[in-house]
Amino acid sequence: MEFDYSDRCKGLQEKLLRFMDQHIYPNEKAYKDEIDRNGREKGNRWIPTTLIEGLKPKAREQGLWNLFLPRSPRAPEGLSNLDYAPLCEIMGRVLWAPEVFNCAAPDTGNMETIERYGSEEHKKQWLEPLLRGEIRSAFAMTEPNVASSDATNVQTRIDREGDEYVINGSKWWISGAGDPRCKIFILMGKTDANAARHSQQSMVLVPADTPGVNIKRPLPVFGYDDAPHGHCEIDFTNVRIPVSNILLGEGRGFEIAQGRLGPGRIHHCMRSIGVAERALELMCKRLNSRVAFGRKISEQGVWRERIADARIQIDTARLLTLKAAYMMDTVGNKFAKSEIAMIKVLAPNVAQNVLDMAIQAYGGAGVSDVTPLAQMWAHNRTLRLADGPDEVHRNAIAKLELARHVALPGEDMELPITRS
Structure with missing residues (x-):
């Protein structure tokens, strides 16, 4: 096995280390202070920080952007998993740093999902603005009333009515849902409860502003609300989306x-x-x-x-x-x-x-x-x-x-x- 990093990876490591020293570590307190100040002065901690938004163009100018996505024509800067590993490790040293480089979860997994399983229309509508860092996303799979460690247990219903799917169910620990920039959910639910156990589930794209999507509350982690990102409990009540919003096909979730x-x-x-x-x-x-x-x-x-x-x-x-x-x-x-x-x-x-x-x-x-x-x-x-x-x-x-x-x-x- 060859674990040597490419020359490009080594160059990016040097750039990233300098960026962290110049812009990330010195601003750790400022990041927290801005969120707290938004809560005190504007009554809303769930406002994206001007600090991160100001750092994103700097990261993009230096080529430190979308490094996570391999083999995508829409993200030519993407690296192999092996080359991305040391860079992701460096970003991981500060909790909010990955967002600066458009390499934050759950967006990375969602972008890869749409790239691999979405239609061309899905990619134009959702993947491209995600890659540009204009919007954010969330992944809705875990549910409060079942053992979600077994994904076949999900109870959220995705029922077809004509040219639409109607979604009903509850999800929780949906990371990123508290961010006002979150515009799209990838949701997993059941389209056919009578199919074979691993063919009952499907995944669909649900725009966050669809009627019936109700964010009930943020869920703190050991007392931390992780604003403005957050982890939320969400009810989906008679949420209607076009049938074309399904990924890959029914039963492929x-x-x-x-x-x-x-x-x-x-x-x-x-x-x-x-x-x-x-x-x-x-x-x-x-x-x-x-x-x-x-x-x-x-x-x-x-x-x-x-x-x-x-x-x-x-x-x-x-x-x-x-x-x-x-x-x-x-x-x-x-x-x-x-x-x-x-x-x-x-x-x-x-x-x-x-x-x-x-x-x-x-x-x-x-x-x-x-x-x-x-x-x-x-x-x-x-x-x-x-x-x-x-x-x-x-x-x-x-x-x-x-x-x-x-x-x-x-x-x-x-x-x-x-x-x-």
Whole structure:
């Protein structure tokens, strides 16, 4: 396997690192202050920040735009998964940074979905403005009343009436729905409850301003509302859309979900590694700057063990993520499904562990908003649930591993007995 980055990727890494140093890290407090000020002065935290909107043209001018989308004629700047990995990791070091480069979830997964499964009309109407950063989007699959870790459980109905589909159901944890720029939902529901289990579901495009779409409330994550992005609960009541808004065709929703979630999962993992790296960096700086019981905390044996463990875990997660990216590029998502599942378990857990160490190093400051660690911890903890919980991915990994060792007809699978 060849993990070397292309010359173009290396050049973009240098540009991106400079951009982060010049425009992102210095503005972390300003970003938060602007959202809070909108809430105090305008009574609305759900207003896009002028800070991010002002940085987007700068990023685009430097070629740091739409880097996530491979093999699309509409996004020639898109990179392979392997080349995108180190760039996504760098962006992931600050929660809001990916949006500056038009590389933020859920837009990235939605753009890839429309590119792969949408019609030309869908691409003109929705993909092109998304690629230009003019609008945002959301992905509506998870539901409050079923175990959504099994996507075949979705209960939202998509019933055909003539040339229209009528949608009824509830969704929640719909990331991005709180943003006033969110203009389109990709929604998963059932078009035929009597079909085979994995052929009941379909995906459709639902414009956000369609009558019957009701955003009930934002859902905070450990107390963070993540405005102006947000995660919302939404009711869809007699929502009517043209039949032409279906993606790929009736009964193809589960297939699309599997195609969408592969890239989405690996992007989450890339960003998680960036989170872990930054947490380790902040932890080391803290430990080197504090003295307790007559010596630097960094000289205490227990902290050196933790630093070593963090470095080992981060590099392990990165190497497995690169392997998954390489396989996605060379043999495709289907053949990389075990590696994708493994990194989806490993990377968020590694990041969570390193964040926990860093918070411990900062003491009371670590659980406050004095550092970014508390919000990073809250956000990262959701990734052990988003795009499938750890338990589902571990089950998939185990099934694939067991299948490798199934006895063929006439084959004896008993372990040989050896004597010394």
